Amino acid sequence: MTTHTLQGDGVALVYDVHGPLPTADGRPPLVLIGQPMDATGFRALVARMPERTTITYDPRGIGRSVRSDGRVEADPRVQAEDVHRLVAEVGGPVDLFASSGGAVTALALVAAHPGDVRTLVAHEPPLVRLLPDADVVLRAMAAVRAAYRDRGFGAGMAAFMALSNEPGELGEEFLERPAPDPAAFGLPTEDDGSREDPLLSERSQPIIDFVPDAEALRAAPTRVVLAVGEESREVLTGRTAVAAAELLGQQAAVFPSHHGGFMDGEHGWPGQPDAFAVRLREVLDAG
Structure with a gap:
């Protein structure tokens, strides 16, 4: 190499x-x-x-x-x-x-x-915008970014994993679910203060759009x-x-x-x- x-x-x-x-x-x-x-x-x-x-x-x-x-x-x-x-x-x-x-x-x-x-x-x-449920998915992704912004990496990644692993078309009920527990995914529960993750922050929005x-x-x-x-x-x-x-x-x-x-x-x-x-x-x- x-x-x-x-x-x-x-x-x-x-x-x-x-x-x-x-x-x-x-x-x-x-x-x-x-x-x-x-x-x-x-x-x-x-x-x-x-x-x-x-x-x-x-x-x-x-x-x-x-x-x-x-x-x-x-x-x-x-x-x-x-x-x-x-x-x-x-x-x-x-x-x-x-x-x-x-x-x-x-x-x-x-x-x-x-x-x-x-x-x-x-x-x-x-x-995402090619999906019939694009509106719901985009709002769910906004919730992922909000969880990351408000509570850090563990909360944001847990929300992302819950979204990315959900089978089938998403409805309004998905948005009404309680926020997932980071510990359930083996993720940290404490906030390290970082907000620069390229997946969970606003940096990824142009890809989604x-x-x-x-x-x-x-x-x-x-x-x-x-x-x-x-x-x-x-x-x-x-x-x-x-x-x-x-x-x-x-x-x-x-x-x-x-x-x-x-x-x-x-x-x-x-x-x-x-x-x-x-x-x-x-x-x-x-x-």
Whole structure:
């Protein structure tokens, strides 16, 4: 692995290259991106795809990628330009596996720079506004941020986990439930005073508000595959993945495990990385 820094518009982007560039077999590099997760979340997946040159990075303002633009929000269009610069630096087009907020960034990238990506696998992008119950979900997310703002990380994350794990379409009754106990989720009950979490704070709002440009995505030469975890199809990010696939006139490709299915315990979230890597390889090779 080699680590590099790419100076961008108000950010020093840090990225890691695993394998040779240019690639040894002529296939494009495989870029792996998340949000708010940094490069460390892809360690298990990188290790299970040794035949590919893989590239991971820390998004703007996350981990090692320090911002100098005076802003804190995670804007998918701004981050798409960061990835565009990264692709130009390593040599495109690339294959791209993108998870969660990273998948939102990836959809913005393909719409704006369709020549950058050969195949995009967008895994469970939280495109809340595509849901029929978007109004309720948005109010529930506002309650998550309020819990974080008023009572700290444990309260905010407990509210987020209750929301993200709730199956099916949400109704008004969900908003009327009492606030969940952080201790029930193994979370801290004391407030450490921090309010800069990129998931629980207002920084994530542009991701939640993003609506992909379906016309641009359908017109792009990029093969776009929306992916959903077999265990998460009925919960929030699984439902948004299915809704995004329907927006593009396709069915979501089913992957093993859940929203963090490619992880092997990173960030305390065990998935099925062996099976996930097999499925990702299968989808990429089908293109």
